[in-house]
Amino acid sequence: MRRLPVYLLLDTSGSMTGEPIEAVKNGVQMMMHSLRQNPQAIETAFVSIITFDSEAKQIVPLTDLASFQMVDIKASGVTSLGAALALLADKLETEVTMTTLEQKGDWKPLIFVMTDGIPTDNWQQGYSKLKAVNKGLIVGCAAGQGADDAILRQITNSVVRLDSADSESISKFFQWVTASISTTSTKVEESGKEVTGLDQLPPPPSELVIVA
Amino acid sequence: METILKQLLDEFSVQQNKVVDNTLAKLMHNAKINALTKDIYSSKQQIIAIFQMYREKEEFKEAQLVIPNANAKKHYGYSFDLAQFSNIRIQKIKNLDKAGLTFDPETSSICGVPNIALTVDLHLVFINTLEENPTEDIKIIPFIVNADPKDLWLNRPSNQNDLYAKADSDKYAGAFLDKQIVIASQRGRSHAHEGSFRDDHFYMSALPEAWSVVAVADGAGSAKFSRQGSKIATEYLVKTFDNEVLLHELNDLCLAYYTPALAEAVPLSPKDDQPVSEATTNITDEPIEEVVKAEMTAEECSLKVKSSIINILYKSVRDVHAKLVEFAKQEDILLKDLNTTLIFALVKKFDFGYVILTFGVGDCPINVVIGDLEEVRLLNILDIGEFGGGTRFITMPEIFSHTDMPLRFAINRFDDFSKLILMTDGIYDAKFITENKLEDKGTWNTFLQDLGGQNEDGTKVDFVADEHIKDQLLTWLDFWSKGNHDDRTLAIIY
Structure with a gap:
């Protein structure tokens, strides 16, 4: 069974306190609810959540949609994006299966990185570790005015921007992530082709501006 | 005090x-x-x-109390671990009946078979047993019952008014040389869910000179009109062999190859050495070039015969490619919109056994089973990508110039065989999973028993009393395999 690994890297730094963090929690819940209705996604997509504030933590390991249970998240601390990228690199190595003679491996992972700030650690170090192992598509999302999409653009060619980190915009972002996972799970199942860029994902809603 | x-x-x-x-x-x-x-x-x-x-x-x-999600139509059992709350007793759980589950307060456990998918907040009504007059309190836990994946798939008929419309399934049974053939092709669930077309196709025909041919193709899911690509590839391939002169030549070459004593009597086709001008001039006409020496050793001679046979097959395959190029041009569509894999087996029974000539591009296998699984062989090489999803198509010009082109063809002879099987990856992914299992007797044994009715649904393909065999095979193709919902085509010569 070839899985479509989906990693959500979510910024849970102090600036996300209040409305944004609640919107993120809701967004993940709605996303899981919606994906569970999709027969292809429920069989193919596996989701993991990595949060980053003063440190990076994998709060949900790579889990199938049927077993997935959301863990409570709280906002505090700074923005250790580099640590999150490094942790992602570790998890890609241990959780994603490569194709061997014995088994067909997983599909290339789909990675969404959402941040509302500027990294406070050495993000380049985490990024170079990630670059060495990652074969999947990374989509960056700069949420709100405080986010620096210039750094995300150095990490990936696929970057979207949310002008505001309010609950409305964050909810739209998660709807788009949901549609992207649905589309990709259908696409890999039907054509065996993996997505390589933003142009192959569903068109984002007007709240999301493609910046790269 | x-x-x-x-x-x-x-x-x-x-x-x-x-x-x-x-x-x-x-x-x-x-x-x-x-x-x-x-x-x-x-x-x-x-x-x-x-x-x-x-x-x-x-x-x-x-307390963060997590109870595992349930799945519709599957037994569910869960016991609360109240070790940390030794005096708490859960009296009942409201809303649990909505999921079709029951709670036993004596053992603090939930069990039953949930009937439908739902997301519900369970209300755990609990007391503290130390209280003299216990007052009930309520704890709320979200609970999820996942749908049975089978129920999530829709079955929408494809639009028969669309361009290159094709039936959602197809089946055939009949004679193949002195044996029988049954073929069935079923649209995959993923296509049925969307109401899109079956992209697989098959075609077979008895040919002059007592040859028979069967071709199977799997249109690429990513290509817009691959349903037409697979149709053209199989039908046109068969047509290229409907040629008495060519098959006569093939007869002689096969005789020469397997009964070398007669080799000298066989003139090697001079046509093979002349470049044929075609629309697809970028494609090389001679994949296998042997230097013709004045005097050939037996081995060299055999090699020459072999390359002559392969060149005949090669030309047919190249003609199929040319036909697809022509069709794309004529319809003003892109060649890659017709992307399709192709496998075929051209077979004849000689005095010295069955000669099976095969070709394959893509990831569909051709297998032969000898006797009661005394031997099972994969007759073609499969194109399989490193990270999955990397296959090759007959529509790709580059396959013709690639050095591995000659390896795509095979010449085999068997005294007899019990089954010759061609399948698309819709079957192979689900039943064999990896390439290296295609010559594994254990896996084949399971597969043949599965066909014989040893499966969840009890669907059986009866190769002995075979009057309904094509319907049986089509029904069998509907098997459930998690994550495998591609079109399925299976051709069995028995």
């Missing part, structure tokens, strides 16, 4: 002095005071006990 008295004096702001100290000393032995102090102590104990009781309830309410 002294501590309690001192605390009391503090509480009543009685300043400490000599008189107070003397009073205290006297009261230390007062029976009445002694009894009252004991009462106070006991009251405090009672209050703290009540506090603890209520605190345990509040703690239970706040």
Whole structure:
């Protein structure tokens, strides 16, 4: 069974306190609810959540949609994006299966990185570790005015921007992530082709501006 | 007692002095005071006990209690671990009946078979057993019952008014040489869900000179009109062999190859050495070039015959490619919109056995089973990508110039065989999973038993009493395999 690994890297730094963090929690819940209705996604997509504030933590390991249970998240601390990228690199190595003679491996992972700030650690170090192992598509999302999409653009060619980190915009972002996972799970199942860029994902809603 | 008295004096702001100290000393032995102090102590104990009781309830309410998600139509069992809350007893769980599950308060466990998918907040009604007159409290836990994946798939008919419309399934049974053939092709669930077309196709035909051919193609899911690509590839391939002169030549070459004593009598086709001008000039006409020497050893001669056979097959395959190029041009569509894999087996029974000529591009296998699984062989090489999803198509010009092109063809001879099987990856992914299992007798044994009815649904393909075999095979193709919902085509010569 070839899985479509989906990693959500979510910024849970102090600036996300209040409305944004609640919107993120809701967004993940709605996303899981919606994906569970999709027969292809429920069989193919596996989701993991990595949060980053003063440190990076994998709060949900790579889990199938049927077993997935959301863990409570709280906002505090700074923005250790580099640590999150490094942790992602570790998890890609241990959780994603490569194709061997014995088994067909997983599909290339789909990675969404959402941040509302500027990294406070050495993000380049985490990024170079990630670059060495990652074969999947990374989509960056700069949420709100405080986010620096210039750094995300150095990490990936696929970057979207949310002008505001309010609950409305964050909810739209998660709807788009949901549609992207649905589309990709259908696409890999039907054509065996993996997505390589933003142009192959569903068109984002007007709240999301493609910046790269 | 002294501590309690001192605390009391503090509480009543009685300043400490000599008189107070003397009073205290006297009261230390007062029976009445002694009894009252004991009462106070006991009251405090009672209050703290009540506090603890209520605190345990509040703690239970706040505790992160995760209960695993259930799946519709599958048995569910879960026991609450209340070790941390030894005095808490869950009396009942409201809303659980909505999921079709029951709760046993004696064992604190949920069980049953949920009938439908839903997301519900369970209300755990609980008490603290230490309470004299227990009051019920409620803890809320979200609970998810996942749908049965089979119920999530829709079956929408494809639009038969669309361009290059194709039936959602197809089947065939009939003679193949002195054997029988059954073929069935079923649209995959993923296509049925979207109401899109079946992209697989098959075609077979008896040919002149007692040859027969069967071709199977799997149109690429990513290509817009691959349903037409697979149709053209199979039908046109068969057509290229419907040529008496060509098959006669093939007869002679096969005889020469397998009965070398006659080799000298066989003229090697001079046509093979001449470039044929075609629309697809970028494609090389001669994949296998042998230097013709004045005098050939037996081995060289055999090699020459072999390359002549392969060149004949090669030309057919190249003609199929040219036909697809022409069709794309004529319809003003892109060649890659027709992307399709192709496998075929061209077979004839000679005095010295069955000669099976095969070709494959893509990831569909051709297998031959000898006797009662005494031997099973994969007759073609499969194109399989490193990270999955990397296949090759007959529509790709580059396959013709690639050095591995000759390896795509194979010439085999068998005294007899019990089954010759061609399948698309819709079958192979689900039943064989990896390439290296395609020559594994154990896996084949399971597969043949599966065809024989040893499966979840009890669907059987009867190769002996075979009057309904094509319907049986089509029904069998509907098997459930998690994650494998591609079109399925299976051709079996038996």
